[in-house]
Amino acid sequence: MKKILAIVLSLVLVMACMSVASAAGLVGVAMPTQDLQRWNQDGANMKAQLEAAGYEVDLQYANNDVATQVSQIENMILNEVQVLVVASIDGSALGTVLAQAKEAGIPIIAYDRLLTDTEAVDYYTTFDNYKVGQIQGQYVIDTLDLANTDKTYTIEFTAGSPDDNNAGLFFAGAFDLLKPYLDSGKLVCVSGQTDFATVATPAWKSETAQARMDNILSAYYPDALTGGQTLDICLCSNDSTALGVTNSLVAAGFTTENIPLITGQDCDKPNVKNMVKGLQAMSVFKDTRTLAAQTVKMVDSILKGETPELNGEYDNGIKMVPSFNCTPVFGDVSNYEALLIESGYYTAEEIAE
C-alpha cells in the first residue's frame, strides 16, 4: 500500500513539475486578422518556430476588432504568459491592457506593427518600413527613367490604414523619393490627392481601395481608354490595396496592354499571380519566416535574461523602442521564382492559375 502511495505521489510530483515547466514557457501571440494571407503565415510561423524551440503558444487572431484583441490579451495575462508578442490592429489603442501586462511583469514585444503612445512595450521586431516605401518609389523612378526622361507621367496614390504606424512610414518612404518629380512636373497627380490622410485606406481593405479608385477613374480619367487623360502609375502601399486598385482598373476595361504600373508589398498569392499575368508590376517581399525567427530569438534571449539582438529603434510617441529591423526585398516577375518558390515560401502550384 505504502509503495502504491509513493508511486502515486511521485507521479503527481512529476506531473506538477511538467505543468510548471510548460507554463514557464507559455508565449502569447496576438495577431490582428486572418483575412489577410500574411498574418496567417506570421501566426503559423511563430507557432511552429516557438514550439520547435520548446515553448507553448497561445495564438489568437482578433478579426480586425480592437475590443476582441484587448480581451484576448487580457486572457493571456490571466493565463500568465511569460512573454507577449503583439501585432496590433490599432497601435495606439492597447495602452490600458498593455499597462496591465507590464504591471504583471510580462515583457512585451511589438510584432511588425509598433505599439504607440505607451510605455508598456519593451522591444519591436519588424522590417525597415520606410525602406519598403523607398523600394516602391525607386522602382517607379528607375522603370520610367524619371531622372532623364522628358515625358510626364500621371500617378495616383493609395496608402494603408491610418491606425497602423507602418502605413505612414511606407507612404513617406515612397513619397519622399517621388516628391521632387511631382514638384518638377514630371509626375502629375491629376486628382490632386497626395496627402496621407486623403489617400489612406482604413483597415487596408481591398474593397475600400477599389471603391476609391472607381471614383478617381470616373472623376479624373473617364476617357483613359479612348484617347483621353491616361493613368500611368498607381503607387499602392501593399498588396491588399494593390488588389483593390487592380480590380477597379480591370473592371473599367484596362488590360495587361495598358494597365498602369502598380506597386505592392507582401507578395501575397493573388498579387504574385497578377505579376505573372502582367497586371501588377512589383511587390516587396517581407519573409515572415525571417521575422518569426528573429522574434523567437528575441523571446528566447528575454527569458534567459540576456539582451536581445537589436539594430535600430522606433519612436512610439512616448519612448524610443529598441528594434530589430529585417530587410525587405524587391520582388517582380523576373525574380519571383527564386525568391518565393525555390526558397520554399510557396509551391509552384500555389501560385499557378
Ligand code: BGC
Ligand atoms: C504590414 C504589411 C501589411 C499591412 C496590412 C502592415 O502593418 O506591415 O505587411 O500589408 O499591415 O495587413
